[in-house]
Amino acid sequence: MQEKAQGQSILSMNSIEVLYDNVMLAIKGVSVQVPKGGMVALLGSNGAGKSTTLKAISGLLKAERGHISRGEIKFDGTDITEMLAQKRVEMGICHVIEGRRVFEHLTPDENLTAAAPMGMSRSELSVQKDKIYDYFPRLAERRNSQAGYLSGGEQQMLAIGRALVTQPSLLMLDEPSLGLAPFLVAEIFGILQKINREEGLSVLLVEQNALAALEIVSEGYLIENGRVVMHGTAEALKSNSDIQEFYLGGGEGTNFHNVKHYSRRKRWLS
Amino acid sequence: MDWVFLSELAINGALTGLLYSLFAIGLVLVYKASSVPNLAQGGLTMVGAYVVLALARDLGMPLWLAIPLAAVVMFGLGFGIERVALRRLAGRPVVMILMLTLGLDIFLRGTTLAISGGTSRSMELGVSYEPLLLGDIFISRIHLVGAGVALALFVAFIVFFRTRTGIKLRAIADDYMASWSVGISVERGVGLSWALASVVAVAAGVIWGEIQGVDQALSLLLLKGLTVAVLGGLDSILGAIVAGIILGVIENVGAEFLDPLVGGGSRELIVAAVLILTVMIRPHGLFGRHDIERV
Numbered sequence: 001m002q003e004k005a006q007g008q009s010i011l012s013m014n015s016i017e018v019l020y021d022n023v024m025l026a027i028k029g030v031s032v033q034v035p036k037g038g039m040v041a042l043l044g045s046n047g048a049g050k051s052t053t054l055k056a057i058s059g060l061l062k063a064e065r066g067h068i069s070r071g072e073i074k075f076d077g078t079d080i081t082e083m084l085a086q087k088r089v090e091m092g093i094c095h096v097i098e099g100r101r102v103f104e105h106l107t108p109d110e111n112l113t114a115a116a117p118m119g120m121s122r123s124e125l126s127v128q129k130d131k132i133y134d135y136f137p138r139l140a141e142r143r144n145s146q147a148g149y150l151s152g153g154e155q156q157m158l159a160i161g162r163a164l165v166t167q168p169s170l171l172m173l174d175e176p177s178l179g180l181a182p183f184l185v186a187e188i189f190g191i192l193q194k195i196n197r198e199e200g201l202s203v204l205l206v207e208q209n210a211l212a213a214l215e216i217v218s219e220g221y222l223i224e225n226g227r228v229v230m231h232g233t234a235e236a237l238k239s240n241s242d243i244q245e246f247y248l249g250g251g252e253g254t255n256f257h258n259v260k261h262y263s264r265r266k267r268w269l270s
Numbered sequence: 271m272d273w274v275f276l277s278e279l280a281i282n283g284a285l286t287g288l289l290y291s292l293f294a295i296g297l298v299l300v301y302k303a304s305s306v307p308n309l310a311q312g313g314l315t316m317v318g319a320y321v322v323l324a325l326a327r328d329l330g331m332p333l334w335l336a337i338p339l340a341a342v343v344m345f346g347l348g349f350g351i352e353r354v355a356l357r358r359l360a361g362r363p364v365v366m367i368l369m370l371t372l373g374l375d376i377f378l379r380g381t382t383l384a385i386s387g388g389t390s391r392s393m394e395l396g397v398s399y400e401p402l403l404l405g406d407i408f409i410s411r412i413h414l415v416g417a418g419v420a421l422a423l424f425v426a427f428i429v430f431f432r433t434r435t436g437i438k439l440r441a442i443a444d445d446y447m448a449s450w451s452v453g454i455s456v457e458r459g460v461g462l463s464w465a466l467a468s469v470v471a472v473a474a475g476v477i478w479g480e481i482q483g484v485d486q487a488l489s490l491l492l493l494k495g496l497t498v499a500v501l502g503g504l505d506s507i508l509g510a511i512v513a514g515i516i517l518g519v520i521e522n523v524g525a526e527f528l529d530p531l532v533g534g535g536s537r538e539l540i541v542a543a544v545l546i547l548t549v550m551i552r553p554h555g556l557f558g559r560h561d562i563e564r565v
């Protein structure tokens with residue numbers, strides 16, 4: 001019974017605690033499950049611990065002098081808690097980091113090449129590239145210009161495309177919608193959904209833009225102050241009154257809105 | 271004005287300049303991956319020359335075998351430096367890495383002094399000292415050979431940076447974190463750039479060793495090499511070539527006119543002026559990368 005439940009999650013993160021610089025406790029016992037082929041959102045406000053959660057999974061914590069001080073992470077049944085980041089990419093975890101950090105001085109085509117595993121043959125790489133250019137036709141048009149001069153939306157597409165070259169089975173994205181116009185967010189999220197459907201790619205999506213995220217995922221976790229404070233299906237979260245008020249409500253968060261947000265949030269923390 | 275004489279000065283200056291470029295290419299390789307001017311490049315060049323001599327003189331190998339073998343040894347040494355010293359400094363301030371390279375330079379100089387002593391040894395490549403006569407212009411053969419080596423390495427690296435491994439190295443130069451995120455081994459990439467710089471050091475060490483003899487003074491090439499690298503933009507191989515030619519010509523032609531006025535020593539003044547003016551007026555050098563403004 002238990003084995004079967006394990007088999008259904010591609011990622012299973014249990015009571016993870018992360019320390020930065022050995023002192024700063026950034027997340028305090030976060031547990032997250034991503035079902036195989038599923039799309040899951042991590043929601044929460046700034047500083048909640050969403051990026052830290054992703055870095056714990058991808059192994060990029062080490063680069064920021066952070067480490068997992070408690071808990072375990074299993075990917076496809078294998079314990080990866082202590083594994084090197086590079087090894088995790090090889091296993092099929094790819095993390096599209098915050099701020100669409102494309103290789104600015106390389107062309108989009110070279111960005112894709114850079115991410116290709118050394119063992120991938122030339123012909124396989126060109127098949128992968130064609131597939132990515134099919135998903136993101138805008139990138140195909142600009143494949144030989146300098147990536148640093150692409151628009152924000154194009155850079156985000158490139159960052160996602162670059163991650164796809166590593167042939168992940170779990171794709172994690174850190175606030176891909178940040179600073180993008182709504183039509184671009186819709187376009188990118190639509191493509192993510194398409195890849196998820198067509199290739200069974202599992203997706204873990206970190207967003208502050210809960211409205212857009214809850215449209216494409218099937219379940220979500222709400223993280224506040226380093227803890228999971230809510231977990232449910234997208235429908236349940238959308239209809240939850242707190243979520244509605246703080247994350248889906250007034251649209252452009254006014255100052256008034258923020259004040260209320262903070263006073264009410266205490267309820268989850270207590 | 272005697273145009274033949276002026277051309278001779280310019281051409282020989284350009285050839286000498288390309289020998290500075292040969293040295294500077296090594297600096298550029300490390301700078302691209304680590305964002306730090308490698309102050310140990312002079313030490314590596316000197317060690318490269320000593321390794322060739324050790325294999326050729328002490329073990330009696332022919333030069334055609336000793337030089338490639340020295341390149342292999344130095345390639346390994348470059349990787350070793352990353353593994354033993356640099357990896358521990360990952361994430362520390364760049365100035366710490368800079369100080370490490372300085373320490374390494376001192377260490378390498380001390381080591382060769384302890385092992386081989388301070389007397390200058392000759393490389394004996396067998397290149398004739400008889401100058402080549404091009405029309406009315408005298409050209410040094412060894413300088414011509416060295417310039418050819420510099421240009422050959424330039425072409426080789428331009429090609430290399432278009433291969434998958436080369437593209438990964440350029441990616442590392444752009445963004446460590448993003449590189450890690452797609453599974454690129456930044457550590458191995460930095461190691462490779464040191465290894466390649468060490469191979470370049472063998473080429474520079476052999477040519478410069480032939481010209482000025484093999485001793486600790488080879489490590490002082492760093493000063494001119496660094497000037498060339500800075501003028502070229504620190505992270506541009508093309509920049510290193512163009513800047514080498516420019517510095518070589520300015521130095522050779524300029525010294526001819528200035529030396530009588532100041533009574534000698536103007537070469538150093540010209541090099542110093544180029545370095546200082548570059549940093550003040552054009553900090554990114556001729557071909558250096560500007561950071562792209564985010565749109």
Ligand SMILES: Nc1ncnc2c1ncn2[C@@H]1O[C@H](COP(=O)(O)OP(=O)(O)O)[C@@H](O)[C@H]1O
Nearest residue numbers: 020024026045046047048049050051052053064
């Ligand atoms: N590299 C770091 N060093 C120290 N503290 C950090 C570091 N990165 C994040 N933090 C802290 O950890 C907490 C969670 O941050 P983060 O995971 O980035 O949140 P989110 O992505 O939800 O905005 C914050 O209090 C933040 O200040």
Ligand SMILES: [Mg+2]
Nearest residue numbers: 050051052098
């Ligand atoms: Mg974040």
